[in-house]
Amino acid sequence: MARANREMGAAVAGIEGPEAANGREPAAAAGLRGFSREELHGLLADMLLYRRFEEKAEEAYAIGRIGGFCHLHIGQEGLAAGAIGPLRGDDLVITAYREHTQAIAKGIAPRAVMAELYGRATGCSGGRGGSMHLFDTTVGFYGGHGIVGGQIPLGAGLAWAIRYRGGDQICICFMGDAAVNQGAFLESLNMSAVWRLPVIYVVENNGYGMGTAFARVSATEMEARSGAYGIPAHTVDGQDVLETYRFFEELAGRVRGGAGPQFVNAITYRFRGHSMSDPVSGTYRSREEVESQVEERDPVAILRERLMEAGLLTRGELEALDAEARAACEDAAEFADASPLPDPATLYDHVYAEINPHGRLFLDGRPGAPTGGRARVDGGGRHG
Amino acid sequence: MAEITYREALNAAMCQEMDRDDSVFLLGEEVAEYDGAYKVSRGMLARYGDRRVVDSPISELGFAGLCVGAAMAGLRPICEFMTFNFSILALDQVINSAAKMLYMTNGQIPIPIVFRGPTGAALQLSAQHSQACETYYVHAPGVKLATPATPADAKGLLAAAIRDDDPVAVMEGELLYNVRGEVPDEEYVIPLGVADLKRSGDDVSIITHGKMVHVALQAARTLAREEIEADVLDLRSLRPLDADAILRTVAKTNRVVYLEEGWPYAGVGAQIVSLIQDEAFDDLDSPVLRVTQADVPMPYAKNLEQLAKPGVKAVVEACRKALYTAGTPA
Ligand SMILES: Cc1ncc(C[n+]2csc(CCOP(=O)(O)OP(=O)(O)O)c2C)c(N)n1
Ligand SMILES: [Mg+2]
Numbered sequence: 041m042a043r044a045n046r047e048m049g050a051a052v053a054g055i056e057g058p059e060a061a062n063g064r065e066p067a068a069a070a071g072l073r074g075f076s077r078e079e080l081h082g083l084l085a086d087m088l089l090y091r092r093f094e095e096k097a098e099e100a101y102a103i104g105r106i107g108g109f110c111h112l113h114i115g116q117e118g119l120a121a122g123a124i125g126p127l128r129g130d131d132l133v134i135t136a137y138r139e140h141t142q143a144i145a146k147g148i149a150p151r152a153v154m155a156e157l158y159g160r161a162t163g164c165s166g167g168r169g170g171s172m173h174l175f176d177t178t179v180g181f182y183g184g185h186g187i188v189g190g191q192i193p194l195g196a197g198l199a200w201a202i203r204y205r206g207g208d209q210i211c212i213c214f215m216g217d218a219a220v221n222q223g224a225f226l227e228s229l230n231m232s233a234v235w236r237l238p239v240i241y242v243v244e245n246n247g248y249g250m251g252t253a254f255a256r257v258s259a260t261e262m263e264a265r266s267g268a269y270g271i272p273a274h275t276v277d278g279q280d281v282l283e284t285y286r287f288f289e290e291l292a293g294r295v296r297g298g299a300g301p302q303f304v305n306a307i308t309y310r311f312r313g314h315s316m317s318d319p320v321s322g323t324y325r326s327r328e329e330v331e332s333q334v335e336e337r338d339p340v341a342i343l344r345e346r347l348m349e350a351g352l353l354t355r356g357e358l359e360a361l362d363a364e365a366r367a368a369c370e371d372a373a374e375f376a377d378a379s380p381l382p383d384p385a386t387l388y389d390h391v392y393a394e395i396n397p398h399g400r401l402f403l404d405g406r407p408g409a410p411t412g413g414r415a416r417v418d419g420g421g422r423h424g
Numbered sequence: 425m426a427e428i429t430y431r432e433a434l435n436a437a438m439c440q441e442m443d444r445d446d447s448v449f450l451l452g453e454e455v456a457e458y459d460g461a462y463k464v465s466r467g468m469l470a471r472y473g474d475r476r477v478v479d480s481p482i483s484e485l486g487f488a489g490l491c492v493g494a495a496m497a498g499l500r501p502i503c504e505f506m507t508f509n510f511s512i513l514a515l516d517q518v519i520n521s522a523a524k525m526l527y528m529t530n531g532q533i534p535i536p537i538v539f540r541g542p543t544g545a546a547l548q549l550s551a552q553h554s555q556a557c558e559t560y561y562v563h564a565p566g567v568k569l570a571t572p573a574t575p576a577d578a579k580g581l582l583a584a585a586i587r588d589d590d591p592v593a594v595m596e597g598e599l600l601y602n603v604r605g606e607v608p609d610e611e612y613v614i615p616l617g618v619a620d621l622k623r624s625g626d627d628v629s630i631i632t633h634g635k636m637v638h639v640a641l642q643a644a645r646t647l648a649r650e651e652i653e654a655d656v657l658d659l660r661s662l663r664p665l666d667a668d669a670i671l672r673t674v675a676k677t678n679r680v681v682y683l684e685e686g687w688p689y690a691g692v693g694a695q696i697v698s699l700i701q702d703e704a705f706d707d708l709d710s711p712v713l714r715v716t717q718a719d720v721p722m723p724y725a726k727n728l729e730q731l732a733k734p735g736v737k738a739v740v741e742a743c744r745k746a747l748y749t750a751g752t753p754a
Binding site: 107108109159160161165167168169170171172173185186187188189190218219221222223249250251252256257258322323324381382384386387388391402403404405406408409 | 453454457458459461479480481482483484485486509510512513546547548549550551552553687688689714716717718719720721723724725726727728731732
């Protein structure tokens with residue numbers, strides 16, 4: 041995190057930083073960056089929702105409602121609100137497994153996300169995916185991937201499809217800092233540059249991959265990672281959601297206009313353990329480090345304090361917004377709890393998109409497994 | 425003999441071998457400072473230093489290849505995959521480099537490497553994190569594969585794998601790490617290719633490997649209540665495969681169920697069935713049955729996951745079926 045800390049002061053130190061976000065404005069005005077009061081309240085409401093959602097998920101995990109791996113975004117919510125917020129509805133987002141709030145930011149209802157965490161039929165992946173595999177293509181959210189770096193070439197592919205069809209959408213492909221050491225990252229950057237794909241690769245740089253500090257296993261700084269492919273690198277303070285929002289608003293516009301692939305090093309911090317079973321601090325990072333980050337670099341608190349200082353938010357308004365966020369999460373949890381488990385008869389659904397009329401697709405010999413032809417002949421839409 | 429966990433037994437095997445051979449080193453994600461993602465390498469960084477216990481970046485293809493390269497130069501790497509799911513990224517180096525090197529070089533370059541880590545499903549880890557990877561490895565000539573089920577086997581088989589001059593995958597289980605059992609304190613090596621009869625019975629044979637040994641034993645206990653006594657044969661290593669032990673149990677019970685965690689198509693059981701019908705057809709009183717994961721990616725939802733996984737109930741039913749069909753032609 042030492043390297044990240046050094047960056048904190050600078051508003052944006054991009055090699056090719058967007059105009060509007062180059063830190064030239066006077067401090068007070070810079071804080072609000074031309075956002076209207078409504079917009080600011082909207083952003084705060086989003087941030088509060090994400091925070092409360094993750095806290096609710098944490099609670100639900102503790103009582104066994106959620107199982108498996110569950111990676112919380114607490115501390116990093118600025119990258120849901122600030123990077124996804126400025127996107128158009130038809131833009132695409134793909135990411136890794138720490139994605140609950142990003143899914144909500146792109147438009148999946150908190151109910152559908154929570155129900156997925158609970159493994160219920162009403163979840164956005166029908167209960168099949170769980171915490172790491174949230175999907176809803178109708179809002180342009182393409183998951184939710186569990187293999188570190190696996191989503192990076194997929195992000196390039198989504199952008200490829202946009203360009204192929206001549207559309208003007210863009211794709212944001214998020215990844216953790218540790219993912220840039222996968223070969224897939226390098227290969228994807230090269231291809232994206234060769235074909236000038238409309239993709240923004242965003243590293244959520246929380247300084248650690250599990251228990252390993254980035255610098256311990258990385259030969260060069262994050263900002264240097266895209267230069268070899270001629271892809272512009274930018275650094276943004278992900279804890280400052282106003283800065284992050286303006287930055288992505290501008291960058292998205294340029295990529296939409298044909299600027300080609302971009303690489304963003306977004307400085308952030310994970311306030312919880314890697315996943316629910318991992319300690320918050322330990323040999324890899326000290327308790328003091330975490331405490332000082334929580335104290336000074338909480339993206340929700342930073343926004344809240346700024347608005348209050350600028351006289352744009354009263355205590356009463358804050359309480360109302362927070363109550364609303366809590367209520368939405370409570371509602372999501374109640375919805376999830378009341379939702380049915382997936383129907384056991386659907387076990388074989390969606391392994392294949394097409395059940396061919398000839399031959400066997402499933403070889404386990406189990407009674408429930410559809411056999412070739414039968415599903416269609418029976419007219420059972422379930423398997424067909 | 426001391427009672428220790430499976431996790432500690434693996435640790436003991438690595439230390440045993442690193443103490444006697446400086447060319448053995450451990451490399452993988454989180455193996456050093458974090459003591460291993462599943463704490464298998466606890467204390468090893470302190471004991472051997474960062475020359476021999478090395479944290480890698482998340483670069484499976486790269487670090488697996490690096491380990492194969494080091495083995496080409498005569499070192500004996502233990503390459504840890506946090507789980508074998510992630511080794512799918514590294515399969516190119518396993519299959520195209522490690523498995524074929526000795527052959528392509530006409531015997532000039534052996535690859536004495538160990539790939540190890542947990543395989544298979546834990547609880548609700550969903551499709552990308554719940555895969556039994558045995559078949560990918562055992563499919564390629566040139567690779568050996570051991571699948572310890574108990575702490576003692578973990579120590580003995582991992583030690584043998586490290587001493588072996590060929591690439592050996594050692595597949596563990598996340599749900600096995602806390603299993604306790606008696607393990608010899610002294611130097612302990614179990615030769616690869618020797619199966620172990622974990623329970624003896626005359627009525628039906630449950631042949632299996634790895635974590636599923638415990639499921640088989642549980643099924644055998646259930647069957648015993650119905651006065652059906654099962655042989656439970658733990659193959660322990662899938663290549664080399666103890667064919668004699670398989671044929672012995674077939675000759676004894678004449679009825680066989682193969683239990684494995686992975687998918688059925690071209691699964692380990694398919695090979696065992698082929699071997700049995702090839703070499704012991706006349707010993708069979710009923711068709712050899714297989715119990716596997718449902719032929720679907722692992723779902724997250726608790727109820728679907730349970731349905732997809734091979735469990736005690738399915739094994740018991742398969743054994744009954746093997747018995748009730750006794751006498752009918754295969
Ligand atoms: C290919 C692969 N290797 C290892 C893992 C296990 N693993 C899951 S998350 C993680 C750390 C990733 O860190 P980073 O990319 O920085 O993301 P963060 O968790 O900090 O959001 C590791 C090693 C995995 N899921 N996939
Ligand atoms: Mg990280």
